[in-house]
Amino acid sequence: MPAARKLLPAVRRFAAATGEGLAALLYPARCFGCSAKVDSPGLCAACEAELRPVRPPFCDTCGEPVSGEIxxxxxxxNCSGREFGYGFAIAGYLATGPLRQVIHDFKYHRRLAVRATLARLAEAAFDDPRLRGPEAADWVVVPVPLHPRRQRERGYNQAAEVAALLARSLGLGYCEALARTRYTSAQARLVRDERLANLSEAFALDPSPEVRTRIDGAPVVLFDDVFTTGATADACARVLRDHGGAEKVVVATVARG
Ligand SMILES: [Zn+2]
Ligand SMILES: [Zn+2]
Incomplete structure (x- = not known):
């Protein structure tokens, strides 16, 4: 029977490949943005072409694109005269068109399959020269946390899902250093001051000694899917800096709202 035994792995591989081929034939991959048929999971060429990268000139603090010759x-x-817990925030792309759709499906429709596409898009934020200095390899990526109740509702923490892949592909450290201690609801309905008050106590450093060792003195990239007002990022960054002893905190996101 030795010949048959040798043949078995080849037969298994053939069966697996045929199965995959059959699955691809029966359920062709669909573009995450527009549902057009695509060869492999991701965005179609038309949706890729609609993506709008964040390019200079933009605000050195929050990454908001500004127009004109600067x-x-x-x-x-929005940033002038204000102090933030983070040094600067940078996004890969503007949250428009297909990217807005993809992020929405990721957050609210449990479409976990998009995470690799979002991690790839987030890498664009790391083209920023300020993230490519001599300390480039030392950055520790920390995802913005969800409250456990929200995470149960959503099925996962979308920021952490993308951040973990991103850190792996860029060869950076990764640490889920923060916890969301307050279930903050309906942020959108609150006015700015209320929102800030609501958020300021909403985050805490994970108390485990490993986390403390990891964050103390480290340059941290706080990661989220979308940067909108910056209030969440500011609250998280202050905890990492003031309670975690992070050397500095900057913010990277896939998109800018
Ligand atoms: Zn498409
Ligand atoms: Zn700004």
Whole structure:
């Protein structure tokens, strides 16, 4: 029987490949943005072409694109005269068109399959020269946490799902250092001051000694799927800096709202 035994793995591989081929034939991959048929899971060429990368000039603090010819430092009106827990925030793309759709499906329709596409898009944020200095390999990626109740509702923490893949592909450290201690609901309905008050106590450092060792003195990239007002990022960054002893905190996101 030795010949048959040798043949078995080849037969298994053939069966598996045929099965995969059959599955692809029966259920062709669909574009995450527009549902057009695609060869492999991801975005179709038309949706890729609609993506809008964040390119300079943009605000040095929050990454908001600004128009016109700009020389020297750029600070948008929203950021000028304000202090944040993070040094700067940078996004890969604007949250428009197909990307907005993909992120929405990821958050609210349990479409976990998009995470690899989002991790790839998030890499664009790491093209920023400020993330490519001598300490480039030392950054520790920390995802913005969800409250356990929200995470149960959603099925996963979308920021952590993308951040873990991203850190692996860029060869960076990864640490789920934060916990969301308050279930903050309906942020959108609150005015800005209420929102900030609601958020300021909403996050805490994970108390485990491993986390403390990892974050103390480290340059941290706080990661989220979308940067909108920056209030969440600010609250998280302050905890990492003031309670975790992070050397500095910057923010990277897939998209900018
Ligand atoms: Zn498409
Ligand atoms: Zn700004």
């Amino acid at each position: 020389y020297g430092d750029v600070r948008c009106t």
